[in-house]
Amino acid sequence: MDTGADLVRLRELVRAFVAERDWEQFHTPKNLSAALSVEAAELLEHFQWLQTGEGAELGDDKLRQVRHELADVFFYLIRIADRLGVDLDAALQEKMVLNREKYPADKVRGSSRKYNEY
Amino acid sequence: MDTGADLVRLRELVRAFVAERDWEQFHTPKNLSAALSVEAAELLEHFQWLQTGEGAELGDDKLRQVRHELADVFFYLIRIADRLGVDLDAALQEKMVLNREKYPADKVRGSSRKYNEY
Amino acid sequence: MDTGADLVRLRELVRAFVAERDWEQFHTPKNLSAALSVEAAELLEHFQWLQTGEGAELGDDKLRQVRHELADVFFYLIRIADRLGVDLDAALQEKMVLNREKYPADKVRGSSRKYNEY
């Protein structure tokens, strides 16, 4: 198995969709990051008045909509990474190494404070 | 190759990081969607005063920071999908089918209008 | 008393601050709406892991920071309204009339559903 093969496949799927519509012209990193924020907010909208958004509180119909919002966020995340030449798989693995340093498990366990608040 | 194997691997990486810190208690779908929006905005902040954010305008140092923001967005996207039982790979593929219907290539080519504005 | 006099005074304060720095060139409606989203997310960040953000849970130090974030949001809101020629006072009053129609008190009392979910 090639590491990252799934993300490469999805990146190509997204890239073809965009090319068929001649939308590359709109897909600057700036515009894509705005679109990503907009989609993230559409996801948040489903949860804004709920307590936690767990199972029954969300409900099946809303979960289906939330699933679509997650897909939209993923679409723009893949697309902006593609435009900037970023390998999302490698970037996340590297960031996890940094986060392990910033948030040592024995120091932060059970606390949600920010790393600069310890 | 198992389809989605990379995302399963990353999901487990994220899940372990969270469990080691006993952070599951904070990771309600609602809180995670707020965190995702916050990270998406931190990404957007890098581009807000730029023209397009292409190559030279962004610069290498900023690109490194942007790469980290993309990883943070990916982290929360994977995490919220995990908490809601959503398969991101399948969700994106399904959404692309719907988007192909909403935005037929021969109708929308070269236009950035929203589907309900045609 | 002139209705809207306070907002006119604040608009002038913001306008002078921007002019002294020759920042009008960056203040397109698009850029300002991105900046507004970024500031709104910085506000949200203070609350993302809290239960409600009420009094003691937030704390005095965080409240002071939150106050600054609210000011930043207000700054960009006033600024974008100025650039688009929108009277915020009149706009809010008009929107409240529309909201009273969309959300009749006797119909929506105690429910947080969206107007199109009734």
Place this chain on the structure above:
Amino acid sequence: MDTGADLVRLRELVRAFVAERDWEQFHTPKNLSAALSVEAAELLEHFQWLQTGEGAELGDDKLRQVRHELADVFFYLIRIADRLGVDLDAALQEKMVLNREKYPADKVRGSSRKYNEY
């Protein structure tokens, strides 16, 4: 003229609207800051694929919608300030003093860099 009288009037307008609908129960600072982010993103959505959003590029119909989004942002800004006991007028004036120190006009003129990048 009482300084801040307009904002007090608008705060009361918003407060009455919420009370009539028994929505105080949903209006925690956390939920309101999420709602503010969502409304800010709805504003941004109108501009995401535009160059600048100036006059003709936006158009009259969109401007009317944008005006409503600005009112929605203002609504939640006033509401969260009310819930936290923050005087928006005073907060903005104080923040402008701080911003004048962070961004001295003779140092930052014509540059959009962040204060910690000088």
